Amino acid sequence: MTDRNDQRGTWADRPVGKILLGSAFPALLVVAWWLGIRSGTAVIPSFSAVIGVLAHPLEIPPDLYSRSLAFSLMMTLIRLALGFGLGVATAVPLGFLAGKSRVVDRLFYPLVQIARPINPVVLLPLVTVLFGLSSLASVAFGPVDAWKYDVADQVQLAMVFILWWGAFFPVFLSTVHGVRSVRTSYLETMRLLGATDVQILRRVVLPHSLPEIAHGMRIAMGMCWLVLIAAEIFPGTRSGIGYMLCTACKTSDYQYTFAAMIVIGITGLLIDVAFARFERNAGHWQALER
Amino acid sequence: MPLEDLIPQLTDTAYSLKDVEKAFLSRGGTAVKALDGVTFEGPEGMITCIVGPTGSGKTTVLRIVSGLERADRGTATINGKDPATLVRKIGYLTQRHTLFPWMRVCENIALPLEVKGVPPEDARSQVAGICARLGLAGSGDLYPHELSGGMQQRAALGRLLASESWYWLMDEPFTALDERTRHQLQHLLIDLVRERKLSVLFVTHSIDEAVYLADRVVVLSAGPGRVAESFDNLLARPRNRLSQEYGQVMERIRTRIESVLGEEE
Secondary structure, X not given: OOOHHHHOOOHHHOXXXXXXXXXXXXXXXXXXXXXXXXXXXXXXXOHHHXXXXXXXXXXXXXXXXXXXXXXXXXXXXXXXXXXXXXXXXXXXXXXXXXXXXXXXXXXHXXXXXXXXXXXXXXXXXXXXXXXXXXXXXHXXXXXXXXXXXXXXXXXXXXXXXXXXXXXXXXXXHHHHHHHHOOOHHHHHHHHHOOOOHHHHHHHHHHHHHHHHHHHHHHHHHHHHHHHHHHHOOOOOOOOOHHHHHHHHHHOOOHHHHHHHHHHHHHHHHHHHHHHHHHHHXXXXXXXXXX | OOHHHHOOOOOOEEEEEEEEEEEEEOOOOOEEEEEEEEEEEEEOOOEEEEEOOOXXXXXXXXXXXXXXXXXXEEEEEEOOEOHHHOOOOEEEEEOOOOOOOOOOHHHHXXXXXXXXXXXXXXXXXXXXXXXXXXXXXXXXXXXXXXXXXXXXXXXXXXXXXXXXXXXXXXXXXXXXXXXXXXXXXXXXXHHHHHHHOOEEEEEEOOHHHHHHHOOEEEEEOOOOEOEEEEEEOXXXXXXXXXXXXXXXXXXXXXXXXHHHHHHHO
């Protein structure tokens, strides 16, 4: 096996090389798609039909009980941002506490290890029973007036909860590990300088843990993306890219299924690229540590 | 702030250790003695070098004097006070992991000022002065890993200068550097000690470094550490390594130290 470091400076690390290598398998998929079209099977739509859907993202699909492609994607991203954001917002402070305090760590450890392996998608029926069809709008404005707030009414609490579940554990565990890995000598230096606990947290513990937290966030985002697309297929959902994919399958409008799959894939890729960059930037200084 | 809080009391002794004992628990749960009744004094405004073989407890001495570790028995004081009470008066420098790698050099140097709440404008001008003094001008915006080892240690010295600490505890800070850089930094340290009236406790493996830097040499025996010998190094400054007098005195002291170390073997 070739060591990854040996690849530095080779064509594989240049932008053109990256694009060529990265597009090899997607190109194979397109070839497979083309072969599928030539075979004449009904479930493989033509290139032109799918491109037609992608080229008109604001158009409401005729004969399909779904909103436009752009609205569906927006709803998915809003749910994702809310669930993931809540997950990070709770996991990071609790991770800091557990990383610093043995009492908090021992309090959380069994719960985290029991809950972590449970795939959040399998929780959805149970969570739907608990939360019902409550949405952000029904909580904020009451169930009677909820329908007036279209977007907020389609952000179901059950879905936000399972996204929170998907995001919380990877971020929590990486935060705990990040906090624990802070070198004692750095903390001692700050103490000798007379720094307060807040200064130590802000100037040492947080920046030292940030690469680990960023890594946890990247894993969590991948998990949330998977969970969300699966969750949008469940009954009670009225929008979202997963919902569009599923509905189009039921009505045999496969051009929408394919368009949704392409949007899911490309959006997932862009999100991962953004988080990979965040992770790299957060850990730019680690060359010295190695 | 009263003047006496800013300037160290003019007593002869900066560092005082009396019968200091320290043991650590091994993985098996047995106590391993690191220091066994260490007693010595380090003079005010001068450099005291601690030399000794590996495992003699040199670093443990520094950690106890800094207040980062507590002695099991005996007392360690700085200027007659408990080190734990001397917040911001003690500067600590080690061989590795001295700078915060996620901060630029200027941020590292400015950190003590930031902690003290010095306004950013004042801090910037102080840092610029320190960088100029230490030959770091133009390096302030770099990250530590973009500097050579020698420049990193200069930046670490810069942070000590910014902290305005009086008592510098240095744990083999120049060991990993090449000879030329090490000599430059030794020279710089001597200048800083004279300029700022610093009291330095300096741990080193190198007899040459101890002879070149020290006003007083403390030789520790092999572990558990005890003071095998303590003597004043009266070589005139500036010390020229190439002069005949320097060579003779160095050889005499080297023989003295090596005989002490040889007894342990």
